[in-house]
Amino acid sequence: MSDTTLVDTIICAASAAWRHDGEVLATGIGMVPRLAASLAKLTCNPDLMLTDSEAWLVAEPVPVGPRGEYRIRRETHMGFARIFDNVWGGKRHAMVGPTQVDRYGQANISMIGADHRKPKTQMLGVRGFPGNSMNHANSFFVPNHGTKVFVEGEVDMVASAGYNPARLARGWGFDDIDIRLLLTNLCVMDFGVPVLAGAFVQPARGRDCGAGSAGNGIPGARAR
Amino acid sequence: MNKLITASDVVAQLRDGMTIGIGGWGPRRKPMTFIREILRSPLRDLTVVSYGGADVGMLCAAGKIRKLVFAFVSLDFIPLEPYFRRARQSGSIEVMEIDEGLLMLGLKAAAMRTPFIPTRVGLGTDVLRHSPAIKLVDSPYDDRQWVAMPALPLDVALLHVDRADARGVCQVKGPDLYMDDLYARAAARTYVTADELVEAEAFGQGDEARYVFWERAQTTGVVHAPCGAHPTSCAPLYGFDVKHLKEYAASAKEPGGWAQYCERYVACGEEEYLRRVGGEAVVRKLPLPVF
Numbered sequence: 001m002s003d004t005t006l007v008d009t010i011i012c013a014a015s016a017a018w019r020h021d022g023e024v025l026a027t028g029i030g031m032v033p034r035l036a037a038s039l040a041k042l043t044c045n046p047d048l049m050l051t052d053s054e055a056w057l058v059a060e061p062v063p064v065g066p067r068g069e070y071r072i073r074r075e076t077h078m079g080f081a082r083i084f085d086n087v088w089g090g091k092r093h094a095m096v097g098p099t100q101v102d103r104y105g106q107a108n109i110s111m112i113g114a115d116h117r118k119p120k121t122q123m124l125g126v127r128g129f130p131g132n133s134m135n136h137a138n139s140f141f142v143p144n145h146g147t148k149v150f151v152e153g154e155v156d157m158v159a160s161a162g163y164n165p166a167r168l169a170r171g172w173g174f175d176d177i178d179i180r181l182l183l184t185n186l187c188v189m190d191f192g193v194p195v196l197a198g199a200f201v202q203p204a205r206g207r208d209c210g211a212g213s214a215g216n217g218i219p220g221a222r223a224r
Numbered sequence: 225m226n227k228l229i230t231a232s233d234v235v236a237q238l239r240d241g242m243t244i245g246i247g248g249w250g251p252r253r254k255p256m257t258f259i260r261e262i263l264r265s266p267l268r269d270l271t272v273v274s275y276g277g278a279d280v281g282m283l284c285a286a287g288k289i290r291k292l293v294f295a296f297v298s299l300d301f302i303p304l305e306p307y308f309r310r311a312r313q314s315g316s317i318e319v320m321e322i323d324e325g326l327l328m329l330g331l332k333a334a335a336m337r338t339p340f341i342p343t344r345v346g347l348g349t350d351v352l353r354h355s356p357a358i359k360l361v362d363s364p365y366d367d368r369q370w371v372a373m374p375a376l377p378l379d380v381a382l383l384h385v386d387r388a389d390a391r392g393v394c395q396v397k398g399p400d401l402y403m404d405d406l407y408a409r410a411a412a413r414t415y416v417t418a419d420e421l422v423e424a425e426a427f428g429q430g431d432e433a434r435y436v437f438w439e440r441a442q443t444t445g446v447v448h449a450p451c452g453a454h455p456t457s458c459a460p461l462y463g464f465d466v467k468h469l470k471e472y473a474a475s476a477k478e479p480g481g482w483a484q485y486c487e488r489y490v491a492c493g494e495e496e497y498l499r500r501v502g503g504e505a506v507v508r509k510l511p512l513p514v515f
Contacts, residue, residue: 053515055399066514079400080249084325088345106348110321111312116354118315123304125276125296130323131345161348169347169360171368177348 006185007032010141013188015039017139017181018093023047024136025057025092031064033095033141038062055079087128093137093180099123100155101140105162105179105191107133108155116157129159137178145184163191225391229445231494234415235261238380241290245331245376245411246274247383247404248456251299251464253396254279255384257417257452260497262288263490273331273376275324275402276308277456278472284311285482292317293376295324299469301513306476320355322346322373328403330376335409340372347371381411384453386435386461388418392443393427395435398459405437413444417452419461451498451507463512468501 014036018026026048028037034053038061041048052062052072059073078086086092098107109129113120132138138160142149154164161167163174182189235258238244248254259279262270269290274280276297283289285307297308311317322330329341342361346352352360352371361372383404385394394416396404408414427433451458455465455472475481489497498504 054513062515077399080324080402081328084328087325088343110350115315116321116350117318119312122309122312124298125294125321126323126349126351127296128324130347130349130351131325133349134344134347158348158350158353164348167348169369171366172347176344
């Protein structure tokens with residue numbers, strides 16, 4: 001399978017993540033998730049809401065890169081403060097690209113290393129991951145499936161909460177966390193979310209990516 | 225009422241150890257004239273609260289920061305801020321690393337003069353583990369524990385706006401205010417740099433007043449600083465200076481790179497800075513970012 005074909009296949013598979021979401025804000029961070037969200041809007045879920053990655057909610061997907069004569073079709077203002085209003089209301093499904101993911105679905109974009117006071121590698125910081133993970137559905141895209149991303153134990157900095165009973169505060173349960181798809185260059189996995197059962201066909205057919213058999217380190221996740 | 229002041233007089237009023245909030249977001253509408261003025265000053269041991277970009281990077285490079293309250297530090301098209309990374313990886317700054325929304329709630333709580341705002345944001349994450357100052361509280365209304373995001377009161381907020389008048393009426397016409405209104409309200413004193421100074425009557429025209437997001441009572445002082453956000457953007461007046469930010473980021477790879485950057489762009493003063501980056505006419509033609 002050529003790289004181009006693989007990327008196209010992943011984008012198609014990823015777009016299905018939003019199929020049953022109804023009228024929510026679809027946010028794809030990074031090129032593949034962004035194109036997947038755009039594709040979902042144009043195919044399986046026209047009710048989705050998208051932004052221009054800047055400050056507006058738009059009626060149709062915004063082309064990537066320089067736009068020439070194209071003018072975005074604005075629906076409403078969507079500055080950062082407004083994004084948080086939306087996040088905290090729960091009507092959003094984000095697809096993001098974490099640097100580390102663990103067996104609980106906990107994810108990290110902040111830093112690598114054992115000592116938070118002095119990271120081995122400082123990355124972005126937790127950004128909006130904590131809020132996203134406790135408020136709305138989230139999917140992950142990992143372009144380089146391997147043990148560097150899918151770590152043993154827990155991720156170095158839990159930026160995005162997962163299905164880890166040890167970290168639940170009193171009164172909170174797994175129902176308060178909604179991790180949907182975990183897409184990689186090898187396969188698509190999930191954490192057994194019933195609403196997605198049979199949503200689409202595994203794209204990387206013929207590759208062995210079953211949980212536990214590809215060294216992905218996430219026994220909680222299952223291959224689709 | 226005349227709140228006009230110079231950037232150097234503003235910075236002369238700041239003290240070592242103060243908590244300073246910096247408006248804008250990443251590479252967007254940062255009060256860079258103030259930042260460069262701080263770089264020229266002996267100020268140190270600052271606690272900085274920021275949706276960070278080159279503002280935080282430069283203050284890290286110059287060793288001005290004791291503690292940073294942040295959710296990210298990034299130049300966006302250059303995702304990883306080099307001087308911030310260096311400061312973190314050498315363990316030279318203390319941090320309170322929180323969610324973007326938590327930072328907003330902390331400012332909001334300070335603006336509302338409440339000690340905290342309850343939220344679910346942060347539950348289940350290492351944000352709580354690494355910042356034990358953020359407590360969980362029982363709810364009087366349900367059986368759950370909630371994150372009590374503490375207020376983030378600021379001694380001073382530093383902001384950049386499109387235009388202002390001498391009374392401190394400030395206007396932002398870019399598509400995103402970011403959290404600048406909350407910074408202004410969370411701070412004991414708020415100083416703004418303004419690309420353009422206008423007469424008070426300007427806000428009475430058409431719908432100009434719709435782009436004023438806090439009351440002048442929240443503004444302590446106004447500095448006239450054309451292109452004062454450069455090299456960050458001030459949409460719709462100018463975009464961010466990709467070439468300059470690349471040069472800045474590349475300086476971190478050279479031995480003595482920061483000293484050279486400072487020598488060329490900071491030590492020279494603001495008037496000469498603007499000349500060295502091409503002048504006002506060139507900056508105002510910098511294209512707005514497209515994604």
